[in-house]
Amino acid sequence: MTMTQNPAPRPASARERLLDAATTLFYNEGIHSVGVDRIIEEAGVTRATMYKQFAGKEGLVLAYLEGEDQGLRGLFAQAAQASDDPAVLLDLVIGGIEADIRDRHTRGCPFINAAAEYPDEGPVRELIADHREWFRETLRQLAEGAGLRDPDGVAASLVLLRDAALVGGYLDGQDRVGPAFARTARDLIAAHRA
Numbered sequence: 001m002t003m004t005q006n007p008a009p010r011p012a013s014a015r016e017r018l019l020d021a022a023t024t025l026f027y028n029e030g031i032h033s034v035g036v037d038r039i040i041e042e043a044g045v046t047r048a049t050m051y052k053q054f055a056g057k058e059g060l061v062l063a064y065l066e067g068e069d070q071g072l073r074g075l076f077a078q079a080a081q082a083s084d085d086p087a088v089l090l091d092l093v094i095g096g097i098e099a100d101i102r103d104r105h106t107r108g109c110p111f112i113n114a115a116a117e118y119p120d121e122g123p124v125r126e127l128i129a130d131h132r133e134w135f136r137e138t139l140r141q142l143a144e145g146a147g148l149r150d151p152d153g154v155a156a157s158l159v160l161l162r163d164a165a166l167v168g169g170y171l172d173g174q175d176r177v178g179p180a181f182a183r184t185a186r187d188l189i190a191a192h193r194a
Contacts, residue, residue, distance in 0.1 A: 015053045017043040022060045023067060027110055031061055031117045061114070061124055068110045069131045075100075076138060086145030090189060093142070097162050098182040101169040109166040135159060148192040161185050 012020065021042035025034040036057050040050050054060040079092040107113075111128045118124040139158050143151035165181035 014043070014045045014049045018045060018050055018053055018060065019063055019067060023064050026061065026064050027105075027107060027113070031114060036060075058123065061118075062127055065111065065114060065124065065127050065131070069127070069134075072131075072135070086142045087147075090139075090142050090146055091186070093139070093158075094182050094185045094189075097165065097185075098178045101165050101178040101181060102174040105166055106170065106174055108170040109163060112163060112167065132159070143189075143192070146189075147194050148189065149194055150192060154188065154192050157188050158185060161188070 018039060021039050022034075025039060025042065036047075036050060039060065040047055043050075050060075054063060075096050076093070079089050079096065082092060083089055111131055114124060115128050118128075136155050136159050140151045140155035143154040143158075148154050161181055161184055165177050168181075169177040
């Protein structure tokens with residue numbers, strides 16, 4: 001009997017290790033409180049490698065936020081595979097946000113946190129604005145597709161509720177805030193059914 005060995009998993013690239021370290025540190029400790037040397041040490045790379053991959057800390061911050069943006073877009077794509085009914089998708093989004101508050105983003109919204117650290121216009125604030133516009137517009141399209149009255153208002157309210165829930169989850173506890181978010185968001189949607 002011949003045993004087939006699985007090949008050893010491929011080690012993460014230097015770029016992946018840098019981004020993983022930065023994502024964890026930036027989210028848990030704050031962007032400005034984490035220095036490049038700490039990220040380099042956590043990632044196990046050289047300073048030259050860090051600057052070759054990201055051309056500086058701001059490039060790494062942008063990659064971190066792009067990763068967060070892509071993660072949320074991926075969750076929307078996953079939900080779209082489960083159903084093409086906008087009303088069902090809205091409910092899946094609400095459930096996904098509730099799970100996110102409880103399981104992943106337990107220290108607030110990474111975009112709100114980054115905006116607090118980057119108050120001035122620039123590439124970081126532009127990326128945050130683009131992300132928020134995409135999120136709001138996606139919710140608006142779902143609300144419109146579900147036949148809700150005032151889809152713009154529904155989308156704006158859902159964004160506001162998510163913002164508040166992510167911050168509230170950090171301050172008051174995910175177990176309290178997650179269900180309150182889901183209940184309030186579903187009530188909002190029910191109030192706008194035509």
